[in-house]
Amino acid sequence: MPSQGTIGDRVRGLRLSRRMSQAQLAGPDLSDSYVSLIESGKRTPTPVVARLLAERLGCTTEFLLHGIEPRQRIDTELGLRHAELELQHGDPSVAAERFGEIVKVAGEENAMLAAHARLGRARALEAQGRIGQAVEAFERLRREAAAHPERLADLPLTVALSRCYQRAGDTLRAHDLAAYALTQVNHLALAQGEIAVELAASLVATEAARPQSPGLSYVRHILAVNGVPSVVNRTAEIHSLWQASVAAAEGEDSALAVRLADDAIATGRPARMAFRLAGIALEWARLTVALGTASFEELYDLASAASGVFAGFPEKAAEYAASLVVLARLQLVHNNPDGAANLATSALDTLGRTGAVAANAHLVLAQASLVRGDGEAMSRLNTAKGSLDALRSERSNPDREVARAWRELGDLYGRGGVSEEQTNAYRRALEAAGVRDVMVGMTVDSTLVR
Structure with missing residues (x-):
């Protein structure tokens, strides 16, 4: 935080640093021209104006007037950074507790800090899968x-x-x-x-049933502009900087x-962006191959780049296995059942034989066998x-990924001539998508579970 120079500085x-315009800082009480005069040193704010500006800038009046940073504030700033590191590279539940503590410590005199701590807590709740509470907080x-x-x-x-x-199943909202x-x-x-990038990740999920939507056009644009960047695993460096920050605080x-905490956060940012873009690329490839709107080579290169990102991080084994399943599906479309089977088997070897990813890998193997x-x-x-079946007791909320798998299972049972299992799988697809008490024998509308 700047502490040199004049009040205007x-x-x-x-x-x-807060990415505010002069008009935003002025708000309804001041004019932006008055803020400009203060910043240029041509006006000195009165105590009342100084308190108002300090609140909006998220600092104390003492700091604004004299450039002095109270110890409590800098400790709170440090606490925010350590909580952020816990969220990104540690335990989200611990992060939620730390953000909550900061909300209490910041108080009304540090409204900006308190707001950012509440935002951190909401993100930590989402990371834990406590979606209902996260929605309320957001x-x-x-x-x-x-x-x-x-x-x-x-x-x-x-x-x-x-x-x-979207995660809660309220697709319209x-x-x-x-x-x-x-x-x-x-x-x-x-x-x-x-x-x-975060918006593109949301759009690729919410617009899946609308292939011609502006949302998916934006997703395509984001991938074209950003690609899927390669990234180096710097986890050890991040934790080293984090521990050094803790030692310096002690x-x-x-x-x-x-x-040091800022350095640790900045060091982890490229990987976080790469993970998100890789996830978007895989979902885009999965969706686009079903629509047939892109070439095999284009999609395979995109999915391969995404898979390469996850391959370099042991903690991303689930995402890596899922990427292998996407690549396997692309091989099926390209009429290469042997290549698809090899990739699906690698996914099972990576992650194990249970779970949604494993179920999709088994579905690929079944399709390869049918071919x-x-x-x-x-x-x-x-x-x-x-x-x-094993996922039924684990996931009580609607799950479109599981619904898609059940629908595909029904399609494949139909190709194999097993009509009773086909009907049961379709019914389970509707249940997984959040549709209950359907008529036995009803065919699943693919837009419900796409």
Whole structure:
């Protein structure tokens, strides 16, 4: 945080670090020209104005007037960074507790810090899978952003809510929020950075049933602009910087501790962006191959790049296995059942024989067997059914991935002439998509589970 120079220097430095315009800082109480005069040193704010500016800039009046940073504030700033590191590279439940503690410590005099701590806690709740609580937290933050745009930006909150509603099964609300965010992003001509990538990740899920939608056009644009960047595993370096920051804090060198924590966060950012873009690329490939709107070579290169990102991180074994299944499906479309089977087997070897990814791998193996006519298809299908059955007790919320797998299982049982199992699989697809008490024998509408 800047502490040198004049009051105007500090006001301008803080405003720019918060990415606020002069008009946003002025709010309804001041004029942006008055803020400009303060920043240029031509006016000195009165105590009342100084308190008002300090609140909007997220600092104390003492710091704004004198350039002095109280110890409690810098400790709170450090706590925010350590909680962020816990969220990104540690335990999200611990991060949620730490963010909650910061909310209490920050108090009303540090409204900006408190708002960012509440945002961190909402993200930590989402990371734990506590989606209902995360939605409530994000909705409260969005109301706060509407009342105090100098504290929080609405756009990232809208994107986060779209993602959470999608995970909760409320696809209509997710779509509406993503569509609103898309209009804002298009107005800003934003195609790079975390907001653009997070929105693309939300859109590729919410717009899957709308192949000609502007949302999917935006996803295509994001992938074209950003690609799937290669990334080096710097996890050890991140944890080293994190521990050094903790040690510096224990030695009461708070300024160094903050700097080291910032370095750790920045070191992890390229991998986080690469993970998100890789996930978008895989979902895009899965969706596009079904629509037949892109060449095999284009999709395979994209999916291979995504798979390569996850392959370099042992903690991303589930994502890596899922990427192998996507590549296997592409091989099936390219009429290469042997290549598809090899990739699906590698996915099972990577992750194990249970779970949604394993069920999809078994489905690929069954399709490969049907193409080759080797007589193993029914055995493969029954194994996939067992994997999906095991998920029934684990996942009580609607799950479109599981629904898609059940639908595909039904299709394959139909190709094998097993009509009773086909009907049962279709019924289970509807249940997994959140549709209950359907008529036995009803055919699944693919848009429900796509």
